[in-house]
Amino acid sequence: MAALKQRMAEIVPAMREDIRSFLKQYGDKVVSEVTLAQAYGGMRGVKALVCDTSEVPPEKGLLIRDIPIGELTDRLPEEIFYLLCVGKLPPAEDLEDLKADFRKRAEVPQYVWDVLEAMPKDSHPMCMFNTGILVMERESEFRKAYDAGIKKTEYWEPTLEDSLNLLAKLPALGAGVYRLRFNKGPRIEPDPNLDWAGNFGHMLGIPDPKGDLKDLMRLYMVLHSDHEGGNVSAHTCHCVGSALSDAYYAVSAGLNGLAGPLHGLANQECLNWILMVHEKFGGVPTDDQLRDFAWETLNSGKVIPGYGHAVLRVTDPRFTAFREFGLKHCPDDPVFKIMSNVYNVIPDVLKEHGKAKNPWPNVDAASGSLLYHYGMKEFPYYTVLFSISRAMGMCSQLIVSRAWGEAIERPKTLTTAKFKAMLGA
Numbered sequence: 001m002a003a004l005k006q007r008m009a010e011i012v013p014a015m016r017e018d019i020r021s022f023l024k025q026y027g028d029k030v031v032s033e034v035t036l037a038q039a040y041g042g043m044r045g046v047k048a049l050v051c052d053t054s055e056v057p058p059e060k061g062l063l064i065r066d067i068p069i070g071e072l073t074d075r076l077p078e079e080i081f082y083l084l085c086v087g088k089l090p091p092a093e094d095l096e097d098l099k100a101d102f103r104k105r106a107e108v109p110q111y112v113w114d115v116l117e118a119m120p121k122d123s124h125p126m127c128m129f130n131t132g133i134l135v136m137e138r139e140s141e142f143r144k145a146y147d148a149g150i151k152k153t154e155y156w157e158p159t160l161e162d163s164l165n166l167l168a169k170l171p172a173l174g175a176g177v178y179r180l181r182f183n184k185g186p187r188i189e190p191d192p193n194l195d196w197a198g199n200f201g202h203m204l205g206i207p208d209p210k211g212d213l214k215d216l217m218r219l220y221m222v223l224h225s226d227h228e229g230g231n232v233s234a235h236t237c238h239c240v241g242s243a244l245s246d247a248y249y250a251v252s253a254g255l256n257g258l259a260g261p262l263h264g265l266a267n268q269e270c271l272n273w274i275l276m277v278h279e280k281f282g283g284v285p286t287d288d289q290l291r292d293f294a295w296e297t298l299n300s301g302k303v304i305p306g307y308g309h310a311v312l313r314v315t316d317p318r319f320t321a322f323r324e325f326g327l328k329h330c331p332d333d334p335v336f337k338i339m340s341n342v343y344n345v346i347p348d349v350l351k352e353h354g355k356a357k358n359p360w361p362n363v364d365a366a367s368g369s370l371l372y373h374y375g376m377k378e379f380p381y382y383t384v385l386f387s388i389s390r391a392m393g394m395c396s397q398l399i400v401s402r403a404w405g406e407a408i409e410r411p412k413t414l415t416t417a418k419f420k421a422m423l424g425a
């Protein structure tokens with residue numbers, strides 16, 4: 001049995017028992033209350049979902065299984081996926097096993113390319129990427145096992161199998177979409193000596209003489225891997241998965257949410273804003289010019305992209321990690337410089353503006369300028385990068401919730417008339 005599956009098999013019975021007895025003892029305790037504003041306002045802050053893979057304390061930023069993301073920036077995405085699932089970083093032999101396992105499962109079936117090649121040439125890369133995932137649903141081991149009558153306590157096993165099969169293929173699928181959609185020439189074969197994210201960088205086919213782009217892809221995949229369970233993509237994946245739809249259906253559903261401009265698509269807006277600054281000032285502006293341009297943006301009723309967050313109340317540690325990468329590898333790149341200088345100016349502007357609860361940058365403020373520097377200039381593609389990474393979080397959440405036997409989601413809705421009657425309005 002593969003090492004990751006073996007470790008999961010060792011921890012799942014105790015996890016299931018722990019949650020069962022916790023619920024038995026405390027199941028009727030109140031953990032959250034809901035105001036009318038929350039019911040109409042995206043359920044913001046309502047504590048009504050469980051996610052054990054990661055957590056985002058507002059004053060700290062992302063913790064993966066209690067480890068701050070800033071301490072994981074030198075790790076490989078394979079290590080992060082193992083950590084998300086098992087709760088511990090892998091020992092060297094387990095890591096090698098997982099890397100080999102991903103390599104073994106990496107080939108994307110030809111029928112996927114046939115479908116993608118038949119799509120209209122102006123299809124959005126996210127739609128192509130997601131179509132690729134959905135069309136592979138016929139491979140699902142979970143669906144086969146379910147149809148054959150698998151026991152509930154074993155659901156996590158074919159879910160892990162589906163997750164490994166799916167995740168292993170995402171670098172090739174993502175790189176294939178890039179090359180097909182943006183006319184970059186034929187697909188590039190994987191390099192058997194490279195890791196999962198390094199291979200993705202390789203298969204994109206962007207010149208990378210020093211290997212920096214591969215390092216950026218490793219970092220990118222680590223930083224975006226998971227962000228609790230309540231964001232649109234994770235929650236959607238979870239909700240669809242709770243119906244026992246398999247990982248292909250559930251992850252694809254989650255990624256359809258990631259494609260939205262208020263969620264994963266935001267990163268392309270950030271770079272647009274920086275490039276607007278670059279064009280307007282013919283290069284890197286002074287701090288005073290930046291400040292004036294920020295006020296112009298705000299006074300025209302727009303937001304400063306890349307700043308603010310629904311949960312965080314500090315600088316996103318993922319932003320810090322990207323900025324440090326840029327300071328090390330491309331400190332003189334003008335677009336990176338603007339991005340970096342913006343950080344010196346915008347928080348004070350937003351504080352003075354007085355609306356945003358969080359005046360600090362989020363992860364999306366930094367990533368685009370680095371991708372741009374390395375020659376990936378096709379903005380609509382950026383969310384596909386995010387998707388390849390976030391699929392690790394979605395899959396791990398799905399595996400863990402299947403392992404302890406989560407129920408199908410079914411919150412109660414009321415009509416506005418009923419709410420009014422309830423409150424005597």
Ligand code: AMX
Binds near residue numbers: 310
């Ligand atoms: N610039 C200007 N105004 C901002 C702002 C910003 N960067 N961030 C928040 N505000 C405003 C909001 O628009 C809101 O105004 P309103 O009362 O007139 O509607 C007010 O401040 C309060 O908002 P909030 O509670 O601080 O934020 P939120 O939880 O409603 O929204 C977010 C969070 C990220 C959507 C918002 O900060 C924003 O639009 N930021 C810019 C876009 C962005 O960076 N998106 C990436 C998010 C990360 C991700 O999911 N990928």
